Amino acid sequence: MNKRITIYDLAKMLNVSPGTVSRSLNDHPSISKKTKERVIAKANELGYKSNKFAANLSKQQTNTIGIIVPKLDSYFMSSMLAGIEKTVNEAGYNLIISQSLESMEKEKLNAATLFSSSVDAILVSLAYDTSSFEHFTPFIQHNIPLLFLDRVHHIPNCATLIIDNRLAGEEATEHLIQQGCKNLLYIGGNPQRNVYSDRFKGFKDAHLKNNFTVDASYYLESDLSRDSIGMIVAHLKSTNRKIDGLFVASDTFAAHLIKALVQGGYKVPEDLKIIGFNNDPVSELVTPTLSTIDYPGYEMGVLAGQSVISQLKGSINFKLANTITLRHQLIIRESTLNNK
Amino acid sequence: MNKRITIYDLAKMLNVSPGTVSRSLNDHPSISKKTKERVIAKANELGYKSNKFAANLSKQQTNTIGIIVPKLDSYFMSSMLAGIEKTVNEAGYNLIISQSLESMEKEKLNAATLFSSSVDAILVSLAYDTSSFEHFTPFIQHNIPLLFLDRVHHIPNCATLIIDNRLAGEEATEHLIQQGCKNLLYIGGNPQRNVYSDRFKGFKDAHLKNNFTVDASYYLESDLSRDSIGMIVAHLKSTNRKIDGLFVASDTFAAHLIKALVQGGYKVPEDLKIIGFNNDPVSELVTPTLSTIDYPGYEMGVLAGQSVISQLKGSINFKLANTITLRHQLIIRESTLNNK
DNA sequence: TCCTCTTACGCAACCGATTGCATAAAAAAT
DNA sequence: ATTTTTTATGCAATCGGTTGCGTAAGAGGA
Known part of the structure; x- marks a missing residue:
């Protein structure tokens, strides 16, 4: 040796x-x-x-950036990470990735670990059930840049990076309405998470614009896991409102749902139109292909990396530019189309 | 502050x-x-x-493990990483993830960075075009555990973690043959990578067992990217051998291929049976559903994490137990089935 | 030739923790 | 009460770089 x-x-x-x-x-x-x-x-x-550790010790900075994500095994997350990793890497930073596995407790632990690893900055996409935020205060107290992305929470002086979920939700819903749907249902996750509640806001806004009634029962909360498909199908069958349009907050869930519905005798899009969210690769592969909102994970990652780095280099004042909103785009495929 | x-x-x-x-x-x-x-x-x-850096400096160990993967935005990779992250995290280690983006040059850079970050151990899944391995010698010289997984290269004293790709390939091919296919084609990536060449070996073995002829032209090399779908379809149309069975080394590629073939007038599975590899979630969503080889990414990650940790703790002598082979499993779905 | 100003480098403190060795204090043994 | 053993703590070197300050050597000017 x-x-x-x-x-x-x-x-x-x-x-x-x-x-x-x-x-x-x-x-x-x-x-x-x-x-x-x-x-x-x-x-x-x-x-x-x-020896980086000696250098870090004397320079008092580590050239590492930490990130906490709920889970990494989705296309959206992994492409976002790919974008972050590439960007920060080019700027000479390492990325320490940790997963909260959708649990606030694990998120707290991860935050503590990253803090004691002296990361120069931290990126966070919140866990499913995170309801308090004190575990981030050490970073704030020590002036370590903290950037929320996608699943965000607004804390003073912390940047957030999102898409306009409300608007995207409105557009998706509007599209369903234009395709002739009269009875819509929104299927989303925990409404504490902005991504789900904001999309529902847009869903409601589209209803109001079109003088449709809407109430809280139009929000069907689900953990969006594969095991819940059965419950959703059951709900659709049992409900007295005859649903003809579905806005689902996740493409993979929507894809499984389509599959299940088709097997259960539904005709998509004739009986029931479905629009997803994320533009996951599966949306093109499922039959019928799934209309969705394109949600640029990779670009979001790149931007997150860039903004955190410019924050570290002091070249942007994030007290001012606090929220970055990315473009999104409605993508129309077969699952919401009338003709044919 | x-x-x-x-x-x-x-x-x-x-x-x-x-x-x-x-x-x-x-x-x-x-x-x-x-x-x-x-x-x-x-x-x-x-x-x-x-302060971890001070501690690391004096203890001469960092409690971080590095990993280089080709790309992280596939289901297989991200679930493998999820498994690794969870395991090493529970053992008190951080994970630094970097992507080679399928380029040997980037892989070299990443290796250098991780080395100078003094990772305690390094995990590697090789890039598409990696053909030399000197960039790993620093780790070996310094006795830093090096574990190859999935896309491996055998270096003395380095553990490798794989599935039996040859056998899996044989089983997949055998299944096609049993379903009545007479003219098979294998579509795989760079044969320098064990995962692709070993599957082809199995493909050949199945041919030999059944007294089918087989030669190198049965290996259609492709980068398995979406852009190559067109070329593959063209190849299938132009070839004078009438292909009736396809063994594709990647589910996502196979799924896109099915879609393209069906649109191009092929009947799957009647005209052409297709089997993929990986058991990606998409294989259940495409129509027809895709037969495949289940390839446990998450478990592979967990096992990789465990073995590297026991190596670090000295509780396993890896000079002896050098190669770990995981189970795999043939999963039969519609794309290779005759009836109906 | 002598003086001033650069330029190029060395010295030594410092970052914050770890750890082998020495030792004072306390406990046990005689 | 004295010596031996044990226990608990302090001292100081060390890990490998970084960096402010001081200064010798060389360049330039008078």
């Missing part, structure tokens, strides 16, 4: 001081070109790698 | 030495219960968090 070589080794071999080696390696202006070259040449020759 | 408090602060306030504080906090046996309690109480009172 080769001993890892340090600036002291280099210094000794080159007959200079460790300080000079350090400065050379960091391209400090007060070192002559000649010396720099000698040092760098030797460093390469010996395969010198700086 | 509260100054972060250190063991020196605690030491001063409690009139003990920093060493005592450190030992108390680490539950060192040679500290009296009374002192420990005093220290811990004070630490909690002031919200003391140990």
